[in-house]
Amino acid sequence: MENLTQQQLLRQISIGITLIHVLTENERRCERLLGQTAARIKGMGSPVSWTCTDGLSRDGEIIPDTADPLKALDFALSHPGPLLLILKDIHKFWRDNPVLVRKIKDLSCVSRGKGKVTVITAEEEWIPPCLQEEIVLFRQGLPDIEEIRTFLRQLRENDTSFAKVCESEPDLLERLVVAARGLDLVDLERAIRTLRLTDMSSTDAVRSLLENKRRILQQSGIMELILDTAGCNQLGGMENLKHWLQRRESAFGLEGISSGIGLPKGVLIMGVAGCGKSLLVKAIATEWHLPLIRLDMSTVYSGIFGSPEASLNKAFKTAEAVAPCVLWIDEIESGITTHGFKSEGGASSRVLGSFLTWMQEKQEPVFVAATANAIEMLPAEVLRKGRFDEIFYVGLPETSAREEIFRIHLAKRKADLSIFDSKLLAGSTKGFSGAEIEQIVHSAIFEARADQRPMTQQDLMAMVSRTVPLSITMAEQIKKIETWAFKRAVPASGSS
């Protein structure tokens, strides 16, 4: 059963469909969509809707003596058209009621060519067997980006206090659009109501929507919505990548990116462990104001939540429902052993295969950010140009990046930056990863605190001299990764 959208409706009507059944749990939302659709059809005017208590009504005005469903249908039968008739309660009457079913059939028949369309809204799927051939079935899925945007724009027009908030924060509308995707409009209405009635900040309203979504995603077991994201200012070095990110944002703006116009397919980020790949993915989501969904590949392969293929398909469906978003596939190579991948029909090759197909075919604005430590595990087709827009290599930070990383982590722990010589620290830590630098700051603070005194440059230098960076013990592997990346990837650091 397909999801109902305005385009779908217009298409069905244009090919002469006269009877439509919509499965919906939100009648009001369905009615709004139908009203918007009717407004786009010449001469149709507002829809006429029927309930078993009021009978027919149009624009809130009741047409008298039409509470009897047969009388309501008589009205539609004799209407010259065009007309959009919404029958809200008819499914409660049409079981064992041959006269009613016959009248619906008659209406469908005479509607042809007159621009008369009848839409039945219901919470249940059952329809009388003899109507099955005439009726087109739809489900009202979650609202798409356009529906959410239209809803918010209308609200802004009709609600002065919401309009005021929007005026003071030009980005707010679009941020709400992004945050509300994957949820029903009732959640969005609730968030805006609290925004209006309490002195809740707009950031809190956006956040409460994201919290809702986080709860939904958590139930899947394999996905997680990450809310504690970090922006570019938390990321030392990687000028090249920051530049790449910001250029897109300035070219397309938030609306372009969230509509998918400026959103590339995805990037593969590979490189040395502890050098900020995960942090970088968070920065992408933050800079583009998109929700970040992390897919845990090792859980996918473990099969705890169903077969790996089924889990992955579910993840793609969810990401599309929530889109625009960033789908983070962390350590994409986990679960792939060289042996496992090469052996014909292994689970990992099937999983990667369906991943690549989806990457190529996806319609919704889902930006894929895949990270990998061990690239030699990845088969060539993953790396082939065209799958990902870019393959970035994140290597050990250079001197200036190390200086920046020291400053970021010192500032994060509220240290007074003016008393530290970050140049000297950077100069003494050649070959250290970002994670190791963070660890040095962390341990130095701990030592000083144990002695109940403020941390000094000396504490940091002492930690530096005690640390043997992984790049020394793993020199061979890092060299291999670097050689590989030199030919195939764009360095994240350096200025293009």
Ligand SMILES: Nc1ncnc2c1ncn2[C@@H]1O[C@H](COP(=O)(O)OP(=O)(O)O)[C@@H](O)[C@H]1O
């Ligand atoms: N370039 C960097 N700038 C700032 N902090 C960094 C950087 N690289 C690593 N770190 C610190 O090290 C931690 C681990 O990095 P992470 O992003 O998980 O590395 P990876 O995913 O490449 O293994 C981060 O949470 C961050 O605190």
Ligand SMILES: [Mg+2]
């Ligand atoms: Mg990581």
